[in-house]
Amino acid sequence: MIRVVIIDDIKEIREGLQILIDSSEGFSCQKTFATGELAIEELPALSPDVVLMDINLPGLNGIESVKKLKGLCPQVQFIMSTVYEDDENIFESLKAGASGYLLKKTAPSKILDAIVEVYNGGSPMSGQIARKVIASFQKKNSIDETEILTPKEKEVLKALAKGLRYKEIADEMKVSMETIRSHARNIYEKLQVQSRTEALNKVYGR
Numbered sequence: 001m002i003r004v005v006i007i008d009d010i011k012e013i014r015e016g017l018q019i020l021i022d023s024s025e026g027f028s029c030q031k032t033f034a035t036g037e038l039a040i041e042e043l044p045a046l047s048p049d050v051v052l053m054d055i056n057l058p059g060l061n062g063i064e065s066v067k068k069l070k071g072l073c074p075q076v077q078f079i080m081s082t083v084y085e086d087d088e089n090i091f092e093s094l095k096a097g098a099s100g101y102l103l104k105k106t107a108p109s110k111i112l113d114a115i116v117e118v119y120n121g122g123s124p125m126s127g128q129i130a131r132k133v134i135a136s137f138q139k140k141n142s143i144d145e146t147e148i149l150t151p152k153e154k155e156v157l158k159a160l161a162k163g164l165r166y167k168e169i170a171d172e173m174k175v176s177m178e179t180i181r182s183h184a185r186n187i188y189e190k191l192q193v194q195s196r197t198e199a200l201n202k203v204y205g206r
Contacts, residue, residue: 002119005046006032007039007065008054008081013104017052020108027112036065044072050115053098055082055089063089063096070097077118081111090129100124146203148190156183160196161204 004027006017014032021029030046033039036057043051051069055062066078079100080093090101100118102111103126114124125133146154152173159169166184170177184196193199 001028002026002050002115003028003030003046003048004115005030005039005043005048005051007034007036007051007057007062008032009034009057010054013054017111020111021115024112027115036060036062036068039065040068040072043069043076047073048076049119051076051078052081052111052115053078055080055084055093063092066093066098067096079114079118079124081106090132101129102126103128149187153183153187153190156180157187157199157203160184161200 004021006014006021006029008014008017011034014034018029018032021027030048031042033043037060039051040060053062053066057065060068062080062082066080069076070078077100078098079102080089080098081102081104082089083104093101100114100123102114102124106114106126117124146157149157155173156169159172164172166177166180170180173180187199188194191199191202193202
């Protein structure tokens with residue numbers, strides 16, 4: 001039996017989730033809370049397995065509530081339930097200690113699947129959220145990969161990404177073609193790749 005607590009300031013949502021959980025085999029809704037402050041007072045004693053946490057709570061918001069509750073009961077798994085899918089809320093939630101992030105429009109069966117997944121050690125996320133997380137890491141990797149390049153090498157790499165040939169890059173940068181070849185060799189060596197295609201794939205995820 002997976003013990004679940006719901007924290008949401010909208011009564012209809014709390015009651016709807018409670019009915020969903022209590023009417024599904026293998027799940028039990030221990031309690032619901034309308035605010036993070038109330039949850040902080042009472043939730044540690046309940047010791048639930050999974051908490052569905054709304055972000056947009058009055059007073060202490062969901063992210064701050066998770067941060068405090070995670071310190072009080074680190075074994076509890078938190079899934080953020082929200083209408084927001086902006087990057088800041090996603091990553092602030094994950095940093096606060098949430099293990100999953102679902103949009104409120106998620107189908108009831110998917111919510112139950114997410115509870116089981118997080119209970120078993122997974123990190124459930126709506127498809128749109130997962131894509132944002134992946135895109136962010138890809139962007140971060142792109143920045144990190146090019147930090148080892150000199151400004152000139154970055155310029156050459158950008159020109160290679162545009163599909164320009166060595167001669168065209170040399171003309172654009174007003175240097176010899178051998179200089180561009182030298183920059184390209186250095187780029188490949190630093191990125192540990194063998195070709196233009198591999199370099200662009202590594203940096204830009206093409």
